[in-house]
Amino acid sequence: MKKNSLSNVKYHDFVFAQKEPFLLENQETLSKVNIRYECYGKLNAEKSNAILIIHALTGNHHAAGYYKDEKVPGWWDNFIGPGKALDTNKFFVLSSNNLGGCSGSTGPNSINPLDKNGEPYGLNFPSITLGDMVKMQFVLMQHLSIPCFHTIIGSSMGGMMALHWSVHYAKYVKNVIAIAATDAQNSQSIAFSEVARQAITRDPHFKEGKYYQKNKNKENGPKNGLAIARMLAHITYLSDLSMRRKFGRKLNKKNQKGFVLDVEFEIESYLRYQGAKFTDRFDANSYLYITKAMNYFNLKDGFKNLEETFKMSSSRYLIISFNSDWLYPTYMSKQLVEAMLNAGREASFAEIKSDAGHDAFLLEKKELTILIQSFLHGVTEKWK
Amino acid sequence: MEIEKDFEIISSFIKPESLVLDLGCAEGDLLHYLKQKKAIRARGIEQDFDLVTKCLSKGISVYQGDIKDGLNFYKKEFFDVVILTKTIQQLLEPKEIITAMLSIAKKAIISFLNYGYYRNRIAFLLKGMIPRNLTFPSNWYETSDIHPLTIKDFEKFCFDHRLKILRRYCLKEDWRTESTLLPNLFSKYAIYLVSK
Numbered sequence: 200m201k202k203n204s205l206s207n208v209k210y211h212d213f214v215f216a217q218k219e220p221f222l223l224e225n226q227e228t229l230s231k232v233n234i235r236y237e238c239y240g241k242l243n244a245e246k247s248n249a250i251l252i253i254h255a256l257t258g259n260h261h262a263a264g265y266y267k268d269e270k271v272p273g274w275w276d277n278f279i280g281p282g283k284a285l286d287t288n289k290f291f292v293l294s295s296n297n298l299g300g301c302s303g304s305t306g307p308n309s310i311n312p313l314d315k316n317g318e319p320y321g322l323n324f325p326s327i328t329l330g331d332m333v334k335m336q337f338v339l340m341q342h343l344s345i346p347c348f349h350t351i352i353g354s355s356m357g358g359m360m361a362l363h364w365s366v367h368y369a370k371y372v373k374n375v376i377a378i379a380a381t382d383a384q385n386s387q388s389i390a391f392s393e394v395a396r397q398a399i400t401r402d403p404h405f406k407e408g409k410y411y412q413k414n415k416n417k418e419n420g421p422k423n424g425l426a427i428a429r430m431l432a433h434i435t436y437l438s439d440l441s442m443r444r445k446f447g448r449k450l451n452k453k454n455q456k457g458f459v460l461d462v463e464f465e466i467e468s469y470l471r472y473q474g475a476k477f478t479d480r481f482d483a484n485s486y487l488y489i490t491k492a493m494n495y496f497n498l499k500d501g502f503k504n505l506e507e508t509f510k511m512s513s514s515r516y517l518i519i520s521f522n523s524d525w526l527y528p529t530y531m532s533k534q535l536v537e538a539m540l541n542a543g544r545e546a547s548f549a550e551i552k553s554d555a556g557h558d559a560f561l562l563e564k565k566e567l568t569i570l571i572q573s574f575l576h577g578v579t580e581k582w583k
Numbered sequence: 584m585e586i587e588k589d590f591e592i593i594s595s596f597i598k599p600e601s602l603v604l605d606l607g608c609a610e611g612d613l614l615h616y617l618k619q620k621k622a623i624r625a626r627g628i629e630q631d632f633d634l635v636t637k638c639l640s641k642g643i644s645v646y647q648g649d650i651k652d653g654l655n656f657y658k659k660e661f662f663d664v665v666i667l668t669k670t671i672q673q674l675l676e677p678k679e680i681i682t683a684m685l686s687i688a689k690k691a692i693i694s695f696l697n698y699g700y701y702r703n704r705i706a707f708l709l710k711g712m713i714p715r716n717l718t719f720p721s722n723w724y725e726t727s728d729i730h731p732l733t734i735k736d737f738e739k740f741c742f743d744h745r746l747k748i749l750r751r752y753c754l755k756e757d758w759r760t761e762s763t764l765l766p767n768l769f770s771k772y773a774i775y776l777v778s779k
Contacts (some may be wrong), residue, residue: 541658545644546644547635548646549639550632550647574639577643579637
């Protein structure tokens with residue numbers, strides 16, 4: 200176990216919409232919705248130190264620390280814990296699994312409470328949006344009697360949701376940190392999602408999403424399709440430079456051409472490994488629903504333009520990008536900040552130099568830590 | 584001490600609660616000072632990552648980027664005042680920058696070291712070399728001052744481009760006292776408030 204990491208972390212479940220159903224953006228409803236979450240640190244007496252951290256596409260509620268007997272800590276453990284960027288000695292940090300996910304919160308692999316045979320939703324799960332995911336977090340916030348978040352922080356899809364919070368729940372969020380995020384995906388991102396979804400739905404084991412029952416032996420389900428989807432997505436999270444440095448053109452056996460179609464280049468074996476590993480932890484239907492929700496997301500929806508959008512907000516912002524991120528490139532972050540500033544918001548922008556591409560939000564510990572710490576210090580201390 | 588005097592003068596040019604942009608705001612000290620003295624709403628632009636983090640820790644909104652970036656995206660007359668201190672002589676296109684400043688703001692504060700100061704003139708006359716001293720410490724091939732200027736140069740620029748000089752404060756050698764007699768000869772440093 201790493202020093203300064205939290206130990207004996209536990210997750211919690213909260214079931215809501217037991218009487219009144221949970222209304223979604225597409226006007227469909229969900230009943231008996233579960234939200235799985237974790238919290239680190241203590242909520243102070245004034246309830247003014249709550250930070251919400253929002254995970255990205257395939258993340259989950261386990262953001263920090265170790266469960267009992269766990270070997271690998273939560274996905275953002277580098278940044279959450281005593282003395283870290285999100286200092287659990289000062290802040291109460293909350294993290295939940297998004298709606299539509301597959302790590303405990305209600306999603307397509309959950310049992311449909313309205314199904315007579317007690318089957319999972321599969322493709323009967325309603326189409327969801329990032330707004331719906333935020334709405335579910337809002338329910339959790341009320342359940343925990345948190346009047347207002349000190350800060351909401353997220354990267355990639357989590358950053359997009361943090362922005363949504365600040366526009367649609369303005370009263371409930373004082374500060375926002377969005378890392379490698381955007382107000383709307385570009386055509387290129389939607390294109391990648393589409394290829395990923397096609398890989399899943401064209402897998403013969405997909406079976407219109409009804410692959411769960413037979414999945415008990417873990418051999419069934421669109422595993423190949425999901426693995427290919429992940430391989431493709433993984434490329435978009437890296438960069439030319441990081442791949443050149445890590446793999447180059449290296450061949451893994453004797454460095455000689457084998458004149459076969461099998462895995463030879465190191466990058467091939469790496470991607471296959473990443474793809475296979477992913478199918479053990481992620482549900483293909485969740486992948487379809489969440490990528491689509493990301494495609495739909497457009498912060499400007501209902502507003503004349505981005506500047507008008509941010510006039511709805513009262514948050515202070517810190518927007519961070521990575522220079523090698525070609526999925527949500529720096530220009531997207533700059534557009535956000537420029538609209539915020541012209542809308543009269545307090546907004547800051549910083550670009551971190553990193554070779555790691557979009558995935559840098561998991562890796563660039565030093566620069567991200569100083570940015571987050573400085574920002575939180577600046578907005579928390581009295582500078583009068 | 585000299586920094587405080589500098590800040591004091593700039594502060595005296597700014598109305599309370601103004602919306603102010605500082606181009607190249609470094610650690611955000613000036614903006615922080617103006618927030619305290621004049622309750623301004625502060626915005627900064629700074630290129631250096633470490634300096635950006637220092638602004639953040641002071642609670643100052645800062646945009647990491649080139650001076651030009653900031654001038655490009657703000658709406659017309661968005662700011663009450665935009666500030667450019669001790670930087671004009673380092674810019675590739677000072678004229679374009681000043682024009683852009685007075686497009687996004689009603690007023691601009693510009694300060695610079697006066698090359699026309701008499702010691703510089705004497706040094707140049709006697710040695711026949713570009714002056715090097717405490718104020719201009721670098722060799723000609725190392726300095727980033729690619730557009731050195733004098734008080735007279737700046738005022739001619741304002742006249743030629745129909746800019747109004749609303750306020751002027753020229754500092755003597757002690758960096759404190761105002762130089763009213765022949766400032767282009769006896770002043771080391773000048774601060775201007777200009778408008779269109």
